[in-house]
Amino acid sequence: MFSKACEYGIRASIFIATKSSKGIRVGIKDVAKEIDSPEPFTAKIMQILTKNGIIHSAKGVGGGFEVSNEAVKSIKLIQIVDAIDGNKIYSGCGIGLKECSEQHPCPVHHEFKKIRGLLLEMLTKTTLEQLASDVKSGDFFLKTLNIND
Numbered sequence: 506m507f508s509k510a511c512e513y514g515i516r517a518s519i520f521i522a523t524k525s526s527k528g529i530r531v532g533i534k535d536v537a538k539e540i541d542s543p544e545p546f547t548a549k550i551m552q553i554l555t556k557n558g559i560i561h562s563a564k565g566v567g568g569g570f571e572v573s574n575e576a577v578k579s580i581k582l583i584q585i586v587d588a589i590d591g592n593k594i595y596s597g598c599g600i601g602l603k604e605c606s607e608q609h610p611c612p613v614h615h616e617f618k619k620i621r622g623l624l625l626e627m628l629t630k631t632t633l634e635q636l637a638s639d640v641k642s643g644d645f646f647l648k649t650l651n652i653n654d
Contacts, residue, residue: 506594506624507586507590507594508589508590510546510549510550510553510589510590511585511586511589511590513540513542513546513547513550514550514553514554514585514588514589515582515585515586515636516539516540516542516647516648517536517539517540517542517547517550517551517554517560518554518559518560518572518580518585518633518636519633519636519637519640519647520536520539520540520640520647521536521560521570521571521572522572522577522633522634522636522637523637523640523641524571525571525572525573525574525577526574526577526637526641529571530563530567530568530569530570530571531569531570531571532568532569532570533547533548533551533570535569536551536570539647539648540647540648541648550589551570553588553589554585554588554589555570556588557584557588559572559576559580559584559585559588559633560572561573561576572633576633577632577633577634577637578632578634579632580632580633580634581628581629581630581631581632581633582627582628582629582631582632582633582636583625583628583629585633586628594621594624595621595624595625596621598611598614598617599611599613599614599616599617599620600612600613
């Protein structure tokens with residue numbers, strides 16, 4: 506449903522928020538490793554998140570990415586999604602038709618409209634703080650487990 510860049514952006518934001526809550530800034534290598542993303546791709550995503558005021562970047566010795574305690578409480582998941590994927594997810598056709606509307610619906614239009622509404626509600630209500638707290642609790646994870654480990 507989200508682009509790969511958006512998925513990585515959400516995971517990176519959560520990871521950075523968990524570290525920032527402990528007063529730790531993280532570098533691009535750590536972010537890429539934690540979210541299982543190629544480093545150059547992660548760097549581009551971090552530029553978008555920084556440009557949109559979701560993540561703060563500090564340069565120099567002791568620098569890295571962080572999110573303030575105040576910001577983590579107010580940043581909603583929708584801000585991350587909109588920054589990376591835009592708002593097409595809330596209006597696009599469920600099967601990818603260029604034109605799909607109430608007047609000219611695709612076969613899944615009405616059901617997909619309900620799903621989009623629920624998704625929009627979840628993205629609007631969910632804060633970065635909630636997601637970071639879930640991960641810090643140990644009940645939720647940012648990457649899949651390797652069965653061979």
